[in-house]
Amino acid sequence: MVVARKWVYVKPFDGLPKDENFKLEQETLPDELAENEFLAEAEFLSVDPYMRPYMAAYPAGTTMIGGQVSKVTVSRNEQFPVGAYVFGNFGWRTHTIVNPDKLPAENRPYVLPSFGSHPRSLGLGVLGMPGNTAYFGFLELCQPKAGETVVVSGAAGAVGSVVGQIAKLKGCTVVGVAGSDDKCAWLRQLGFDATINYRTVGEGGFAAALKQAAPKGVDCYFDNVGGYISAAVMQQMNLFGRISVCGTISNYNDARVQVSDPQREFVFKQLRQEGFIVTRWHKRWMEGIEANLRWIEEGKLTYQETVTEGFERMPEAFVSMLTGGNTGKAVVKL
Numbered sequence: 001m002v003v004a005r006k007w008v009y010v011k012p013f014d015g016l017p018k019d020e021n022f023k024l025e026q027e028t029l030p031d032e033l034a035e036n037e038f039l040a041e042a043e044f045l046s047v048d049p050y051m052r053p054y055m056a057a058y059p060a061g062t063t064m065i066g067g068q069v070s071k072v073t074v075s076r077n078e079q080f081p082v083g084a085y086v087f088g089n090f091g092w093r094t095h096t097i098v099n100p101d102k103l104p105a106e107n108r109p110y111v112l113p114s115f116g117s118h119p120r121s122l123g124l125g126v127l128g129m130p131g132n133t134a135y136f137g138f139l140e141l142c143q144p145k146a147g148e149t150v151v152v153s154g155a156a157g158a159v160g161s162v163v164g165q166i167a168k169l170k171g172c173t174v175v176g177v178a179g180s181d182d183k184c185a186w187l188r189q190l191g192f193d194a195t196i197n198y199r200t201v202g203e204g205g206f207a208a209a210l211k212q213a214a215p216k217g218v219d220c221y222f223d224n225v226g227g228y229i230s231a232a233v234m235q236q237m238n239l240f241g242r243i244s245v246c247g248t249i250s251n252y253n254d255a256r257v258q259v260s261d262p263q264r265e266f267v268f269k270q271l272r273q274e275g276f277i278v279t280r281w282h283k284r285w286m287e288g289i290e291a292n293l294r295w296i297e298e299g300k301l302t303y304q305e306t307v308t309e310g311f312e313r314m315p316e317a318f319v320s321m322l323t324g325g326n327t328g329k330a331v332v333k334l
């Protein structure tokens, strides 16, 4: 008999998530698997920003959504043999019975490719959804060219740290915006040309700091945060600049803020801005993972993880990530 533990969303979020929003419950799983099913035991779980806005679409009582790296322990599906490690969007739970054939194509679990000597947890970060967000969301939508100036907000996080490094690989000058001096120091170690600690300069000082960091203006903006940081970057875009809108974490916990009207910049500088959800590239998923793995193996792409130990600490790790407690990818180890 397998008893799964799971974190249930018991009360809608209001502002920053709190303990009262979550309840740790148990679920006894069936003893027998049906044809094509397998049993997965979680090893690493992901905490991601999207969980905050996405949960608004789910009723109280739903298990928290999310990805995990897990081990197949029992199987009646030859594509997912016992002992294989898989990525799956199984939610915040320790054990899951899965029938992949019943899931939509963009949400199917997959067996992790070999990461060589690198940890399997990278399947939640640089070699998973956030890495692919950086790879496709930046390269496809920004179309960066050597010599251009790229600004990345949320730069020391899972997505942003990869975007900035890919931009350097493409020969760009890269400015990273992050929320602490330590994060900014790490970004400069990664090769970022300039950094801005937005908490230190504040909203009033941000435009001047950006002017200093990007004196030739901004050709590509990879936007992870929205709000006043993005409003200021848009004012400093160059002719034919491109903006990839990845996320707006600055307002996931709050009412949306009013920012200045950017339309004039779009007309006279002929800018292009596009939002995206990374699963639009699900048919090319392995291409992104293989490219990022190759760059890691070549020493051209570096990662960092912030690991919280213990399934019971999922809510704590989630809130910590939302408030800047992570550098690189935030994961929970069971």
Ligand SMILES: NC(=O)C1=CN([C@@H]2O[C@H](COP(=O)(O)OP(=O)(O)OC[C@H]3O[C@@H](n4cnc5c(N)ncnc54)[C@H](OP(=O)(O)O)[C@@H]3O)[C@@H](O)[C@H]2O)C=CC1
Pocket: 048, 049, 050, 129, 130, 133, 154, 155, 156, 157, 158, 159, 160, 177, 178, 179, 180, 183, 224, 225, 245, 246, 247, 248, 249, 250, 251, 276, 277, 278, 279, 321, 322, 323, 324, 325, 326, 327, 328, 329, 330
């Ligand atoms: N469109 C898509 O398909 C996808 C979008 N995303 C989006 O990408 C963004 C980054 O995600 P991910 O890399 O996983 O997360 P991160 O690893 O970057 O973690 C979140 C970070 O957001 C920063 N942050 C929190 N509040 C604010 C704020 N008010 N202003 C500026 N920064 C803030 C914090 O860093 P700091 O200390 O610097 O403030 C925190 O560490 C998110 O907006 C997310 O929703 C992610 C994956 C897919």
Ligand SMILES: CCCCCCC/C=C/C=O
Pocket: 049, 050, 065, 089, 107, 129, 246, 247, 277, 278, 279
């Ligand atoms: C069902 C899981 C889908 C993961 C895609 C996450 C897209 C993120 C958007 C904004 O953060």
